Amino acid sequence: MVSQTTRIAVIGGGMGGLTAAIALTRIAEVQVTVFERASKLGEVGAGVTVAPNAQRVLDTLGVLEQVKRAGAVPEGHGVYQDAMGRLVTDAAWEDSAKQYRNIGMYRPDLIDVLAREVNPETIRLGHKLVSVSAQDSGVHVEFENGVRDVFDAVVGADGIHSVVRGAVGQFPDPVYSGYMVYRGVVDASRLPEDWPRISQVWMGNKRHFMCYPLQQGKLFNFVAGVPSDRPLQGPWSGPAEVGELAAEFAGDGWDQSLHRFMREIDETFWWGLFDHEPLTNWSKGPIALLGDAAHTMLPHQGQGVNQAIEDSMALATFLRAAESVAEIPEAFRRYTSVRMQRTAILQHGSRRAGAMFDAQYEFADLKKRDADLRVGRDFRRSAVFDYDAKKVAERALNRFRRIA
Ligand SMILES: Cc1cc2nc3c(=O)[nH]c(=O)nc-3n(C[C@H](O)[C@H](O)[C@H](O)COP(=O)(O)OP(=O)(O)OC[C@H]3O[C@@H](n4cnc5c(N)ncnc54)[C@H](O)[C@@H]3O)c2cc1C
Structure with a gap:
């Protein structure tokens, strides 16, 4: 040995x-x-x-x-x-x-x-x-x-x-996937009491949004994948506006429950997906x-x-x-x-x-x-x-x- x-x-x-x-x-x-x-x-x-x-x-x-x-x-x-x-x-x-x-x-x-x-x-x-x-x-x-x-x-x-x-x-x-994600966390106390303490994914319009609990349920993680060529034009990640994330999932074509979650997002950053x-x-x-x-x-x-x-x-x-x-x-x-x-x-x-x-x-x-x-x-x-x-x-x- x-x-x-x-x-x-x-x-x-x-x-x-x-x-x-x-x-x-x-x-x-x-x-x-x-x-x-x-x-x-x-x-x-x-x-x-x-x-x-x-x-x-x-x-x-x-x-x-x-x-x-x-x-x-x-x-x-x-x-x-x-x-x-x-x-x-x-x-x-x-x-x-x-x-x-x-x-x-x-x-x-x-x-x-x-x-x-x-x-x-x-x-x-x-x-x-x-x-x-x-x-x-x-x-x-x-x-x-x-x-x-x-x-x-x-x-x-x-x-x-x-x-x-x-x-x-x-x-x-590195191979770029054509997608970047918006990432961050939400304070769980701001969500409705009965918000499911499970992992949820919404999929539509060639994008998806995922959230799941962290820290004994005190926080929720979110990851929102959207098509983009942004990471090909400079750095692979950076700070992002909450408004641009909201715009990606706006409209009647998305679940109101997802919009309820997204209203509680104060901060986010973007991240290019490479492998x-x-x-x-x-x-x-x-x-x-x-x-x-x-x-x-x-x-x-x-x-x-x-x-x-x-x-x-x-x-x-x-x-x-x-x-x-x-x-x-x-x-x-x-x-x-x-x-x-x-x-x-x-x-x-x-x-x-x-x-x-x-x-x-x-x-x-x-x-x-x-x-x-x-x-x-x-x-x-x-x-x-x-x-x-x-x-x-x-x-x-x-x-x-x-x-x-
Ligand atoms: C949006 C997203 C969600 C993900 N979700 C999951 C998930 O749920 N589950 C999962 O298993 N994986 C997930 N991953 C993947 C996961 O984040 C990575 O696989 C993981 O971070 C890799 O860990 P690592 O320690 O190998 O590399 P890294 O996390 O990249 O760590 C490398 C370390 O090396 C240091 N370093 C780099 N170069 C040098 C150098 N020259 N000298 C000294 N130090 C150096 C860096 O500073 C860093 O601390 C996700 C990735 C993304 C982008």
Whole structure:
């Protein structure tokens, strides 16, 4: 087994990097240092759903109860509705065993919960990685502030614009979806008492609006997807006027209940939706990728962070089985082969889910769209939510051992 003197650098202190740090410390029992370019850990003021497949990992890591306390479990299954609020289908929200149910998390809260599980002395803020290279003496990293260091291995959890990705020979072009989202939160006390504490999606006119509870029901997250070429003309995100969001869903063609919710929006920001084609490799020698750096996907299946959490468990499981530092490249290869297949399917599925919500391509035929959404619920539960990242990695390890 790699020892406690094995030094691993995790680049990026987002939700993926922090979970990786927890898993590598607790499961692989190596020394981890997290390098984050920002001067403090943080996230945008919006929500994220922690799904059953990630909760299974967080449970094993001893973090699930903290996440649950900070988040909100909806009071029932979610709903997909047409623009007037007529039910199309209910949504998957729990695993088959009904052990784990979606948790809505305010992103800054999730960062706080995860960061509290990492030794603060091992987090280096204000460290923007500018170069990484594997040499005989170890993996050399250099930061914009002039700091240099050498590690036994490096994990790139540095997001969609990953610098580490270049060191594994991957340079994917970002692909714009043609959609941006307006994002933000609403204070739940301003909504009617009987406002459903569930996830709701309204779909119509090639756009969609989603809301779900956060923070024990004190807040509601909203995400409104609209067609736009704005992110192609400059930055990929920015502040937005509430009025422009309201205009996107104005008129009698939309449910009054949605308008009731939207009246309580005081602030919003816009965010362009980009992904990339699945990479052809995630590791080279003692350098590996994790989270969005490895598999940026559109948000329509709510799986980006959840996959980063699964990655963390798989990475730690393979690393734990490495006998020495010399075996880390093989551990990373194994991690890569197990994880890439799953996330490639979800990258594709997320594009497809977005096309369904917004009635694009063949889903302009709403009968087809609605049929696919209805069966999608069961697929999501069995194929996505029931996945056990630890078991899959352990099974693969046994197989690797048998054929080694
Ligand atoms: C509208 C929307 C809704 C979403 N909803 C969900 C959801 O419900 N469920 C879900 O699972 N996913 C969701 N996602 C996806 C999710 O947000 C991402 O998958 C997730 O943030 C990826 O985490 P990460 O840690 O891999 O990357 P990031 O969050 O991008 O974090 C990367 C970190 O690395 C740091 N960094 C970058 N470059 C460097 C460098 N050179 N040196 C040092 N540090 C660096 C950054 O500052 C950042 O802290 C959604 C995405 C969007 C856009």
